Amino acid sequence: MLDPRSDDARRVEGLWWVLFWISCAVVAVVTGFLLAAVRRRRAELHSEDDIDEDDIDRRPVPWGDRFVVIAGAAIPGGILAGSFAFSLVVLNDMGSVDDRPLEVEVVGHTWWWEVRYPNGAVTANEIRIPVGETVQLALPTADVIHSFWVPELQVKKDHIPGADNQLSVVADHAGRFRGQCAEFCGLQHAHMEILVVAMPADEFDDWVEREAEPAAEPQGAAAEDGRRIFERASCAGCHTIRGTSAEGTLGPDLTHLADRETLGAGVVRLTPESLAAFITDPQDDKPGVSMPPTELTPDQVDAVVAYLTELE
Numbered sequence: 346m347l348d349p350r351s352d353d354a355r356r357v358e359g360l361w362w363v364l365f366w367i368s369c370a371v372v373a374v375v376t377g378f379l380l381a382a383v384r385r386r387r388a389e390l391h392s393e394d395d396i397d398e399d400d401i402d403r404r405p406v407p408w409g410d411r412f413v414v415i416a417g418a419a420i421p422g423g424i425l426a427g428s429f430a431f432s433l434v435v436l437n438d439m440g441s442v443d444d445r446p447l448e449v450e451v452v453g454h455t456w457w458w459e460v461r462y463p464n465g466a467v468t469a470n471e472i473r474i475p476v477g478e479t480v481q482l483a484l485p486t487a488d489v490i491h492s493f494w495v496p497e498l499q500v501k502k503d504h505i506p507g508a509d510n511q512l513s514v515v516a517d518h519a520g521r522f523r524g525q526c527a528e529f530c531g532l533q534h535a536h537m538e539i540l541v542v543a544m545p546a547d548e549f550d551d552w553v554e555r556e557a558e559p560a561a562e563p564q565g566a567a568a569e570d571g572r573r574i575f576e577r578a579s580c581a582g583c584h585t586i587r588g589t590s591a592e593g594t595l596g597p598d599l600t601h602l603a604d605r606e607t608l609g610a611g612v613v614r615l616t617p618e619s620l621a622a623f624i625t626d627p628q629d630d631k632p633g634v635s636m637p638p639t640e641l642t643p644d645q646v647d648a649v650v651a652y653l654t655e656l657e
């Protein structure tokens with residue numbers, strides 16, 4: 346969070362430090378008064394042998410009530426009002442949007458993210474964006490409340506059922522920024538990661554164009570078998586592979602699965618081995634996830650993996 350990678354992130358970081366030092370000063374002053382009060386009371390208790398405790402409490406307070414009003418109400422009120430005004434100024438400066446930002450829809454699901462681009466490209470758990478350009482994210486949810494949070498880009502907003510939440514994001518240099526669902530959404534909330542990859546604009550254009558294309562035709566007998574099995578088995582009931590008869594919408598779109606770095610929203614790195622294990626029993630990697638253990642034989646799983654790993 347204190348390693349900002351965008352203008353908005355730097356504004357929030359500035360605000361964060363101001364509030365941090367104000368808080369430190371308040372803690373120091375209050376602790377000072379507390380210690381002074383303890384010391385004074387002790388000194389008084391020890392100076393007179395037959396002191397009546399009630400008398401101490403009825404004694405006039407030094408500086409009178411005015412001190413209480415100033416130190417107890419006016420100064421805290423001033424600090425809070427000042428911090429509030431400064432926060433408003435910073436928030437008002439944030440989210441300045443280009444005339445025609447790239448609009449990307451990020452749909453929260455239990456427990457993964459669906460990412461939809463205007464040209465028809467659909468992916469999951471990884472958002473690629475062009476460096477230096479404003480990207481307007483729409484944040485609907487397919488089920489419960491999730492929260493989209495990428496600390497280095499200082500963007501965080503909830504996906505709320507029925508609400509039209511929007512968020513604009515700009516990365517000022519290329520890089521990979523890890524994000525995480527920040528609203529408890531059930532058993533696998535902790536395994537609901539998202540990766541934001543900021544790339545040069547021309548590379549992004551090539552990527553998003555490729556991502557919108559239908560899936561590659563299978564190469565070789567194993568992959569052809571794999572595609573046939575995928576279409577006939579229950580896989581196709583939940584997953585879409587554009588260009589095939591698999592058009593399910595419950596799980597992530599797998600049209601360009603081999604392009605992605607992880608499986609199960611960051612739960613394991615994507616390799617042929619981890620993919621085979623995930624298909625065989627997803628409950629092992631991600632207990633509670635909607636995908637059931639497979640009904641396929643190990644040979645059929647291998648064929649499906651051979652097909653899926655070709656889908657770049």
Ligand code: CUA
Binds near residue numbers: 453529535
């Ligand atoms: Cu989604 Cu927590």
